[in-house]
Amino acid sequence: MYAAEFDYHKASSVAEAIQMLGQYPDAKLLAGGHSLLPMLKMRLANPTALIDIGGISELKGITVNDGTVTIGALTTHQEIAASQDIQNACMVVAEAAEGIGDPQVRNRGTIGGNVVHSDPASDWPTVLTALNARFVIQGPGGITHRATRTVNASDFFKGLFETDLKENEVLTAIEVPRLNSNQLAEYAKMAHPASFYAVVGASVVITVENDRCTAASIAVGGMVPNPIRASSVESALVGQQLNAESVRAAADLVANDLSGSLMGDFYASADYRKAMAAVETRHALMHAIGLAHH
Numbered sequence: 418m419y420a421a422e423f424d425y426h427k428a429s430s431v432a433e434a435i436q437m438l439g440q441y442p443d444a445k446l447l448a449g450g451h452s453l454l455p456m457l458k459m460r461l462a463n464p465t466a467l468i469d470i471g472g473i474s475e476l477k478g479i480t481v482n483d484g485t486v487t488i489g490a491l492t493t494h495q496e497i498a499a500s501q502d503i504q505n506a507c508m509v510v511a512e513a514a515e516g517i518g519d520p521q522v523r524n525r526g527t528i529g530g531n532v533v534h535s536d537p538a539s540d541w542p543t544v545l546t547a548l549n550a551r552f553v554i555q556g557p558g559g560i561t562h563r564a565t566r567t568v569n570a571s572d573f574f575k576g577l578f579e580t581d582l583k584e585n586e587v588l589t590a591i592e593v594p595r596l597n598s599n600q601l602a603e604y605a606k607m608a609h610p611a612s613f614y615a616v617v618g619a620s621v622v623i624t625v626e627n628d629r630c631t632a633a634s635i636a637v638g639g640m641v642p643n644p645i646r647a648s649s650v651e652s653a654l655v656g657q658q659l660n661a662e663s664v665r666a667a668a669d670l671v672a673n674d675l676s677g678s679l680m681g682d683f684y685a686s687a688d689y690r691k692a693m694a695a696v697e698t699r700h701a702l703m704h705a706i707g708l709a710h711h
């Protein structure tokens with residue numbers, strides 16, 4: 418199917434993109450196009466105009482300082498996977514990027530487009546929720562909200578294909594707290610065999626001191642509209658020595674954290690995904706503590 422007709426505009430700066438969003442009501446920003454173009458072709462989205470932000474250099478690139486990894490919204494999955502800085506500061510981010518789709522998707526798709534699209538089967542929402550990432554947003558400003566604001570992952574993902582992004586706002590960057598040497602992080606997913614989208618995904622960040630878990634941040638996604646923090650699993654891990662038994666017992670509690678909005682489809686039912694949530698949570702934890710390997 419062909420997309421409905423639309424006008425095409427190219428923005429050369431974030432300020433210009435914001436101005437164009439105000440000028441062309443109904444317009445959509447175009448980044449890598451790997452989620453938006455399928456939506457246009459299926460006529461699930463019919464914007465009257467596209468504003469191409471693909472050439473805006475201020476939205477690209479990766480910087481690492483003492484405590485934070487800042488990833489420009491327009492940075493591709495492939496650039497993230499290949500970044501030595503990210504591998505050194507937060508390996509799980511590079512590994513998650515490497516597991517997205519195929520080379521074409523990784524070379525065109527951007528982290529910003531991925532999170533704004535907020536597909537429940539995407540990997541970044543789950544990984545960035547466990548990492549407590551922050552989302553830097555720029556907009557026109559005004560009475561209701563500031564021109565630049567930062568939103569925590571737990572507030573950014575609002576629901577199925579829904580984020581906290583307001584009208585005429587652009588996501589400019591994602592800030593990921595750098596992992597400390599006593600923190601272990603992993604992401605595990607049951608990938609759809611055709612697209613590699615997550616049927617179920619689990620991301621874990623655990624802090625270990627004197628051989629015991631002192632903090633845990635665990636998010637699961639793929640079977641719920643937006644990622645959920647698995648607080649039952651987190652509480653069960655804290656204070657424990659991490660081994661195969663304690664990890665299994667904690668991961669089995671994940672079902673307690675899944676809301677009533679479990680989703681299924683013809684590929685995997687909601688009940689199956691619920692069962693797999695425990696498996697992938699355990700899988701990620703076992704990787705994190707070195708009892709399983711990629």
Ligand SMILES: Cc1cc2nc3c(=O)[nH]c(=O)nc-3n(C[C@H](O)[C@H](O)[C@H](O)COP(=O)(O)OP(=O)(O)OC[C@H]3O[C@@H](n4cnc5c(N)ncnc54)[C@H](O)[C@@H]3O)c2cc1C
Pocket residue numbers: 445446447448449450451452453454490491516517518519522525526527528529530531532533534538539540541582586587588589612613614615
């Ligand atoms: C075959 C296939 C397999 C895939 N497999 C996976 C997978 O395994 N895991 C996974 O996570 N994803 C997967 N994806 C999705 C892929 O990662 C997409 O590239 C990504 O979701 C969208 O990024 P994009 O840059 O292409 O965004 P676009 O398609 O250009 O935009 C998506 C949406 O975000 C908005 N947008 C884009 N950038 C911004 C911004 N900076 N500020 C505000 N709004 C913005 C657009 O207006 C649009 O609504 C797959 C896609 C395909 C086609």
